[in-house]
Amino acid sequence: MEKVIMGNHAVSYGVQLARAQVIAAYPITPQTQVVEILSEFCANGTLKATFIKVESEHSAMAAVVGASIAGARAFTATSSHGLALMHEVLHWASGGRLPIVMANVNRALGPGWNVWTEQTDSLAQRDTGWMQFYCETNQEALDMVLQGFKIAETVLLPVMLVLDAFVLSHTEEPVDVPDQETVDRFLPPYEARYKLQPGDPRSFYGLVAPEHWMELRYKMQKAMEEAVAVTQQVGAEFGQVFGRAYDVVEKYRMDDADLALVTSGSIVGTSREVVDELRDKGQKVGLLKIRMFRPFPVAAVREALAGVKKAAVVDRNISYGVGGIFAAELKSALYGTPHQPTVFPFIIGLGGRDVTPQSIRDIVAYAQEHDAPAEEIIWMEVKR
Amino acid sequence: MSNYQVLSEARGQVLSEARGQVPDQELMSPGHVACPGCGAPMAVRYALKALGENTVLIVVASCWSIIAGPFPYTAVQVPLLHTLFATGGSVASGVKAGLEARGLKDTTVLTLAGDGGTFDIGIQALSAAVERNEDFIYMCYDNEAYMNTGIQRSSATPWGAWTTTTPVKHPKEQPKKDMVAIMAAHRIPYTATATVAYPEDLIRKVQKAKGIRGSKFIHVLSPCPSGWKSEPAQSVLLSRLAVQTRIFPLYEVEHGEKYTINVWPKERVPVTEYMKLQGRFAHLGPEALAQIQENVDREWEKLVAKAGVTHLNREDAKNAKGT
Numbered sequence: 109m110e111k112v113i114m115g116n117h118a119v120s121y122g123v124q125l126a127r128a129q130v131i132a133a134y135p136i137t138p139q140t141q142v143v144e145i146l147s148e149f150c151a152n153g154t155l156k157a158t159f160i161k162v163e164s165e166h167s168a169m170a171a172v173v174g175a176s177i178a179g180a181r182a183f184t185a186t187s188s189h190g191l192a193l194m195h196e197v198l199h200w201a202s203g204g205r206l207p208i209v210m211a212n213v214n215r216a217l218g219p220g221w222n223v224w225t226e227q228t229d230s231l232a233q234r235d236t237g238w239m240q241f242y243c244e245t246n247q248e249a250l251d252m253v254l255q256g257f258k259i260a261e262t263v264l265l266p267v268m269l270v271l272d273a274f275v276l277s278h279t280e281e282p283v284d285v286p287d288q289e290t291v292d293r294f295l296p297p298y299e300a301r302y303k304l305q306p307g308d309p310r311s312f313y314g315l316v317a318p319e320h321w322m323e324l325r326y327k328m329q330k331a332m333e334e335a336v337a338v339t340q341q342v343g344a345e346f347g348q349v350f351g352r353a354y355d356v357v358e359k360y361r362m363d364d365a366d367l368a369l370v371t372s373g374s375i376v377g378t379s380r381e382v383v384d385e386l387r388d389k390g391q392k393v394g395l396l397k398i399r400m401f402r403p404f405p406v407a408a409v410r411e412a413l414a415g416v417k418k419a420a421v422v423d424r425n426i427s428y429g430v431g432g433i434f435a436a437e438l439k440s441a442l443y444g445t446p447h448q449p450t451v452f453p454f455i456i457g458l459g460g461r462d463v464t465p466q467s468i469r470d471i472v473a474y475a476q477e478h479d480a481p482a483e484e485i486i487w488m489e490v491k492r
Numbered sequence: 493m494s495n496y497q498v499l500s501e502a503r504g505q506v507l508s509e510a511r512g513q514v515p516d517q518e519l520m521s522p523g524h525v526a527c528p529g530c531g532a533p534m535a536v537r538y539a540l541k542a543l544g545e546n547t548v549l550i551v552v553a554s555c556w557s558i559i560a561g562p563f564p565y566t567a568v569q570v571p572l573l574h575t576l577f578a579t580g581g582s583v584a585s586g587v588k589a590g591l592e593a594r595g596l597k598d599t600t601v602l603t604l605a606g607d608g609g610t611f612d613i614g615i616q617a618l619s620a621a622v623e624r625n626e627d628f629i630y631m632c633y634d635n636e637a638y639m640n641t642g643i644q645r646s647s648a649t650p651w652g653a654w655t656t657t658t659p660v661k662h663p664k665e666q667p668k669k670d671m672v673a674i675m676a677a678h679r680i681p682y683t684a685t686a687t688v689a690y691p692e693d694l695i696r697k698v699q700k701a702k703g704i705r706g707s708k709f710i711h712v713l714s715p716c717p718s719g720w721k722s723e724p725a726q727s728v729l730l731s732r733l734a735v736q737t738r739i740f741p742l743y744e745v746e747h748g749e750k751y752t753i754n755v756w757p758k759e760r761v762p763v764t765e766y767m768k769l770q771g772r773f774a775h776l777g778p779e780a781l782a783q784i785q786e787n788v789d790r791e792w793e794k795l796v797a798k799a800g801v802t803h804l805n806r807e808d809a810k811n812a813k814g815t
Contacts, residue, residue, distance in 0.1 A: 129593035132586060158589040163620035167582030170575070170617070174586025177573060178548075180593040182586070196576060304571040304587060306546045306599050311566035313574040320563055 109285050115276035116141035118246040118283050119185065119211045119269075122253025124155045125291040126209075129180040129298075132160035132171035134190060137223045138273040139213045142185040165190035169197035169210075176206040177312060179303035181257065184208070187273065188215035188229045195233065198266075202237025202328065204313060207260030207298070208267075209253060210238075214373065214424075215273045216459040224460020225273035227373065227425035231401070231433045233268070237328055239335055240402040242372040243271045246281040251352060254286075258295055258342045263335045265328070273460065275374040286350055294349050332403040339400055356405035358397040359412050361387055365394030367475055368413060368449070370438060371422035372398045375463050379422070382468040393472055398434060406441040413442065419449040420475040422468070424457045431455065431485040452481045456488040513692035515541040524567035526559040529724025531714035531731060532633040533559055534688040536568070536604060539631060539710075542698035545570060547600045548591065550584050552614060553577040554606035555640045556633070580605040580614045581621030584628045600702050601628040607648035608638045611669050622678045622707035629701045629708045632671065635716035643719040651787070652780055654772045655719070663775065667787070672745065675709040679748035682708040686742065689731035693742055693754055700744075713740045721771025733766040738792040743799065751799040756810040763788050 113121070119142050123131070131150070133143040149155035158175075162168045165186050172182035186194065191212050201208050216226035230240060239259065243249045249271050256267035271277055302310065316324065339356050347353025358376075361383050362368060369379045376397045386393045396412050396419075398405070413419055423432025430436050435453035442448045452475045457463040467488060474486065519540035526533045532555055540547065547570045551557060557574055561567045575583045584603045591599050605614055610632040618630060637655045638644040645655040647669040658664040675683045681704045686694035694712065701708035713734050715727035722730060734740035735755055742755040763785045767773040776784075801809040 130586060130589045132582075132589075158593065160585050160589055161624065162582055162585070163616060163623075166578060167585075167617045167620060170579035170582035171586035171589070173579075174550075174573070174575075174583035174588075175590035175593070176586075178587045178590025178594065180590035182590070197579070200576060303594075304548050304573060304591065306548065306571060306596065309566065309569045309571055311560065311563070311568075311572040311574070314560060314564075314566065314572070315557060315562040315574075317562055 109287070110282055111285050112280050113246065113283050114141060114278050114280050115246040115249050115271050116213070116278070117145055118250040119253060119271070120145040120149070121285050122250040123183050124149050125286065125288060126183070126253055126257050126295055127181065127297070128155070128157050128183040130158050130160065130172065130175035130182045131184065132162050132168045132175070132182070133184045133186065134162055134165045134168050136165070136187050136190040138215060138277045139185050139187040139190070139211070141277070142211055165193040166197060169194040169201065172208050173197060173201050173204065173206060176201070176208050177204060177304055179300040179305075181298040182208050183210070185211040185213070187213040188217055191229050191233060192217060195236070198233055198236040198238060200313070201266045203324070205264040205331070206266055207257065207264055209256040209260055210266065210268050211249070211253070212268050212270050213273050213277045214270055222459045223273065225275055225424065226458050226460065227270070227433070230268060230270045231425050231427070234402055234433075238266045238268045238402065239332070239400070241267065241269045241400055242398065243269060243276065244374060244376040244397065246276055246279070246283050247352070249276065250283055250285065251346065251350070251354070254291060254295055255342050255346055255354065257298070259335065259339050261298055262338050262342070263331045265331050265335065270373070272374040290349060294346065335403050336400070336405055336407070354399065355408070356400040357408045357412055358399060360395040360397065362394035362396065362412060364392055365416055366392040367418045367420060367472065368394050368396050368416045369420050369422060369468065369472065370396045370398065370434065372401065372434060373424065375422055375424060375457070378463060378465055379468050382465050382472065386472060401437070404437050404441060409438065409441045410445050413449050414447065416449045418452060418475050420452045420454060420471050422454050422456060422471060424463070426455055426458065450480055452478070452486060453484070454486045454488050461489065514538070514695060517541055517544065519545065519569040521567045521569065523561065523565070524559050525561055526555070527718055527724070529715065529717040529727040530555070530559070531635065531688050531712070531716070531727050532556055535631070535633050535694065535712045535714060538688065538691050538694045539602065539698045540568060540570065542695040543600050543602060543702055546598065547602055548573065548587060550575055550580070550587060550601065550603045552580040552603065552605035552609040554609050555635070556604055556606070558640065577609055578613045578617055580609055580630060581617035581619070581626070584630070585621050585624070585626045588626060588628055603628060603630045605630070605632055606640070607632060607634040607636060608646045610634070611647045611671055619678065622675065622680045622709065625680065625706040627705050627707070629698065629710065631710045631712060633712050633714040635714045635719060636668070637719050639716045639719045652773065652776050652784060654775060660775045672709075672711055676745040676748040678707070680707040680709060681747055682744065684709070684744035685711045685713070685740065687713045687731035687735060687740060689728050689735065690742060690755060697744065719772070721774070722769055726769055730766065730769060733761065733769070736761040737763045737766045737788065739763060739766055739788055741792065741795055743795060751795070753795065753799050753801070753809060
């Protein structure tokens with residue numbers, strides 16, 4: 109059934125269809141509607157789940173960790189400061205190999221207060237062992253919840269799906285909400301391999317000495333490596349069932365492109381329009397959408413950029429002292445490959461500053477006019 | 493009264509009262525790694541005897557994170573989840589919901605935390621969980637300081653006590669936080685105090701808590717020979733003296749209103765009998781000890797008043813046992 113809904117509600121419908129059993133969340137702008145409507149679903153019985161109305165995000169993550177380790181399918185949603193407050197517990201979710209799914213609405217971190225979109229909140233959690241997926245549309249947000257549980261329950265690592273504040277979270281778009289029967293076939297009930305079970309007195313999360321520690325961490329990395337192929341399989345299966353296939357990256361009009369825009373989240377949608385426009389003018393410009401950020405899809409990125417002369421990376425985030433985080437990851441992925449493109453690292457749109465088609469045209473123009481970036485970081489539309 | 497007399501009286505009392513009241517089932521193994529004389533493993537042993545196998549134990553970061561044994565070992569014969577310092581209330585809420593989602597509706601969730609995890613860093617999540625009246629038992633084993641990190645003061649450390657962060661020249665200047673009053677103020681169904689010197693009382697309270705749906709809080713005084721600078725062999729004696737001096741009375745509070753004193757000390761043992769056995773109080777002079785005695789007497793009378801005991805029914809109250 110097609111509905112016109114905001115991104116936050118698209119996530120909620122995904123959670124309902126995934127039959128999450130335990131939800132724990134704390135409201136924060138701009139995530140609030142995700143949990144408001146889930147509370148309604150739980151109250152009116154359309155979702156048979158326990159909603160734990162915790163007093164903080166730290167407790168929200170701890171509660172879903174508890175629920176997951178007890179063997180239930182668990183979900184939470186947050187944003188920005190809420191995600192930062194969860195930080196230590198994020199490690200316990202991934203270290204416990206728990207297939208929790210969380211939606212994070214990208215929002216800048218203070219001070220001063222800023223409720224608008226920026227990816228620094230989620231990217232700052234990149235080393236916590238969570239998989240990360242950046243959504244371009246509301247449809248993708250819903251679809252990602254369903255795929256997220258399937259991927260997480262296969263590789264046994266948690267999934268963070270990420271959507272832009274307001275640009276997606278509060279913007280209504282037509283979304284195909286699949287029927288429950290089809291979703292049930294795609295996503296069967298969760299059966300935990302190891303769980304808290306009376307009569308089976310296992311100990312979870314006990315003290316681990318150095319003699320065992322590295323092996324546990326090695327296995328987490330192996331699971332991350334496995335996650336790329338699993339995501340591709342799940343995305344292909346999703347396409348067969350629902351008619352919308354997904355991959356870890358998406359190449360848009362990349363055939364014969366000299367210049368590739370590389371970006372993520374809702375900026376991808378804006379960039380598609382600009383690429384179409386420039387292609388109409390005969391310019392060889394393509395677009396590489398990075399959907400999966402953790403694990404970083406190194407092979408897919410290398411393959412996509414193999415014949416490209418220039419890569420213009422559009423980052424709505426910053427690691428202070430380095431620059432755009434996608435740009436840094438991309439450079440790292442390309443290191444040592446033959447015929448590397450020249451990477452142009454752009455930073456734009458921090459704290460919700462609008463990124464318009466003209467912004468993207470300007471980025472393309474800069475990359476076309478320069479043989480190499482004139483600065484380590486190319487700040488767009490900033491008052492210096 | 494000499495220590496010896498107290499001790500022998502205590503032994504007699506335990507033997508007569510505990511007989512038949514302490515279940516035989518052992519769900520705690522002897523291979524735990526607690527220090528000699530630690531009160532915490534005794535408290536958990538009794539609690540698990542009271543609860544039986546259909547229990548999930550959650551251990552908040554504390555001495556018990558070590559006591560339970562390192563990976564891949566466990567010292568308890570029930571499923572055990574170690575968890576972060578500030579998550580005693582929240583992770584238990586999730587575990588209970590997760591078990592119920594799988595149809596395990598009658599499994600008891602027992603959270604175990606020290607005074608640091610309860611009085612300090614964990615109080616936010618605990619307060620929230622009991623305000624939601626989550627169905628679990630929260631047991632605080634209170635050794636009155638951060639013992640696992642090497643004896644630093646907590647808000648459970650008593651006035652005047654030495655710790656490594658309240659040195660003798662500057663001992664703790666604040667009274668111990670009244671955690672039972674805080675829990676009672678949440679109007680949860682059941683709050684109680686216990687010590688390992690009265691195992692029959694501790695077991696009865698845990699069993700009572702198990703039979704009540706909603707949030708239950710049990711506060712166990714847990715002697716720590718290394719932190720209290722006491723003899724390991726005297727931990728049960730200290731637990732008993734804490735009750736007999738009325739420093740740590742045994743009582744329960746139902747729905748934040750109904751106070752019942754469970755053990756009414758037959759005579760008033762001076763606080764010095766308890767304090768002189770502990771090096772952490774050795775620096776205190778007669779004035780300080782007199783002040784502590786005065787405070788203890790005042791708190792006891794406040795408790796007596798809360799329990800609705802007046803000069804008219806005091807004799808009945810003294811002989812009453814908890815139900």
